[in-house]
Amino acid sequence: MTHKKKKEENLDPMVVYQKKEAEILYWLKNHPGEQWTDKEFPANNKQFFKDQTTVPKWGYELKHIEWKRPQELHKDPKFMVEDEKKYIDCDAKQGLIAESWFIGALTMAAGKSEEIQKLIVEKEYFNQGFVSFQFFKNGAWVQVIVDTLLPYEKETNSRTSVYCSCANPQEFWISLMEKAYVKLHGNYETVCEGNVLEGLVDITGGVSEGFDLTHPDIKKAIETGALWNMLLGNFNQKFYLGCMNYDAKKSAKTADQGPQGILENHFYNILDLREFPKENLKLVRIRNPWGSDGVWNGAFCEDSDDWDKHRTLKEELKNVFKTKKSDGAWWMSFQDWCQQFNKVYVGKVFPENW
Numbered sequence: 001m002t003h004k005k006k007k008e009e010n011l012d013p014m015v016v017y018q019k020k021e022a023e024i025l026y027w028l029k030n031h032p033g034e035q036w037t038d039k040e041f042p043a044n045n046k047q048f049f050k051d052q053t054t055v056p057k058w059g060y061e062l063k064h065i066e067w068k069r070p071q072e073l074h075k076d077p078k079f080m081v082e083d084e085k086k087y088i089d090c091d092a093k094q095g096l097i098a099e100s101w102f103i104g105a106l107t108m109a110a111g112k113s114e115e116i117q118k119l120i121v122e123k124e125y126f127n128q129g130f131v132s133f134q135f136f137k138n139g140a141w142v143q144v145i146v147d148t149l150l151p152y153e154k155e156t157n158s159r160t161s162v163y164c165s166c167a168n169p170q171e172f173w174i175s176l177m178e179k180a181y182v183k184l185h186g187n188y189e190t191v192c193e194g195n196v197l198e199g200l201v202d203i204t205g206g207v208s209e210g211f212d213l214t215h216p217d218i219k220k221a222i223e224t225g226a227l228w229n230m231l232l233g234n235f236n237q238k239f240y241l242g243c244m245n246y247d248a249k250k251s252a253k254t255a256d257q258g259p260q261g262i263l264e265n266h267f268y269n270i271l272d273l274r275e276f277p278k279e280n281l282k283l284v285r286i287r288n289p290w291g292s293d294g295v296w297n298g299a300f301c302e303d304s305d306d307w308d309k310h311r312t313l314k315e316e317l318k319n320v321f322k323t324k325k326s327d328g329a330w331w332m333s334f335q336d337w338c339q340q341f342n343k344v345y346v347g348k349v350f351p352e353n354w
Contacts (some may be wrong), residue, residue, distance in 0.1 A: 017132065017143035021122065024145070028128050035069060035129025038147040041183045043067040047151070048162075048188045056189060058097050058251075062162065064154040069129070070172045073150075073159075079126040080173045090116070091167035091328070092174055092289050096153050096160045102181055102191060103164045103174065104267025105199030107289035108240040108347055115204060115349070119177065126172075133180040136205035144180040148172070162188075196267065196345055200240065206349035213342045222338050228282060231344070232273050240347035241270035243286070245340060261301075262340045263294035270344075271329060274317065279310055282334035283317075290328070296340070300331040 024036050041047065048062065049055055070077035090110035092103050109115040121143050122132040132145040150172070152159040163178045181202070182188050200208035211218050211227075221227040235241060247255060247264045255264035262268075272285035288294050299306045307314055317331070332340070 013140060013142045017121070017145065020145055021132070024130055036147055037129065037149065038145070041146065043149045043151070046187065047182060050187055050189050061096060062153065065151050065162065066154045067149040067151055069148050070150070071127070074170055076170060077172060078170050079123045079131060079176070081168060081171050090174070090289055093161070093165045093167050094290060095164045096162045097188065097192070101194065101196040101267065102178060102199045103289070104242060105196045105203050105347070106174070106177070107267065108200065108242040108269055108345070109203050119203065120173070131176050133177050135181060135184055135202045137184065137202060141205065142184065144184050146176060146180045146183055148176060150175050150179065196242070200345065200347035204240070204347050204349045206347055208345065208347045210343060210345045213338060213344065228334060232275070234346050234348070235270070235273050239349070242345045243268050243270060243341040244343040246343045257294060258340065260340065261295050261297040266290065266294055268341070276313065279313070281310070283331050284334055284337045285329060285331050286337070288328035295328055296330045296332050298336055299333055302330055
């Protein structure tokens with residue numbers, strides 16, 4: 001390790017970041033009309049693998065990788081498209097590798113736009129070829145600068161993004177944030193070895209915990225109502241909630257879709273929990289960040305006859321029916337939820353004065 005490297009490691013991460021950004025801006029000033037390229041994290045297969053001689057199974061799918069700028073992929077690319085209310089659309093498209101746990105953690109946090117905005121350090125220079133993010137690592141926020149070159153698998157008549165991408169083809173912030181997260185860890189293979197609980201900590205700066213709904217203690221908690229009370233308490237404290245139907249024998253790409261629409265090994269957000277004692281009913285609102293595929297088609301889904309049996313709930317829940325299904329959100333009973341999912345994740349972010 002060089003003396004310069006040792007010295008930088010002892011500095012505040014923000015000081016190191018500001019120095020690096022100043023160097024990039026100086027380079028751009030002296031190279032008008034050009035876009036910055038990250039020589040520390042070059043656009044090649046080293047971004048994907050720990051060791052080029054021992055490629056993991058998913059690596060063999062990366063056959064014809066080409067690196068493209070957003071300006072080459074869309075006539076009017078944007079880092080992020082926000083509506084008038086500053087709502088951030090975190091709808092995502094699965095990448096070629098399909099290891100979705102980081103994006104699962106990201107979409108859980110996306111319920112609060114301010115949490116996503118906190119991760120974005122610099123987006124002003126998107127068209128000049130670089131952006132920067134920050135993640136909570138080893139007890140501190142660490143800033144990461146990346147160029148805007150993104151990897152795509154070149155196919156006959158189209159391209160498939162290696163990283164997850166925004167459902168809106170005009171936006172590129174999800175792909176670039178995932179690239180920054182990969183750079184922080186050195187390569188994509190290392191990220192694939194992580195899990196959603198780590199991702200929640202890195203994204204929110206809080207703490208996280210997970211529960212296996214098939215564990216005897218949790219099954220008992222379901223029967224006694226303790227799990228519902230715990231989830232409702234976490235929701236009321238505005239903590240992040242998510243769930244999955246996990247099958248350890250399958251990857252996200254080889255996972256199946258259940259007869260009632262739920263995809264295996266895909267993360268779903270828990271948006272709301274409501275209890276109706278008079279109806280003897282507990283409802284959970286779920287959202288699939290991957291869009292209209294993999295949505296629930298059972299009781300209390302958008303077109304369910306169960307709403308006719310509980311007519312007053314429509315108004316009470318302020319549910320909008322017959323809307324576009326690309327939103328990927330629905331209600332389901334807590335009982336059905338316990339049968340359809342076997343993992344639940346909680347991300348807890350406490351106020352600074354807690």
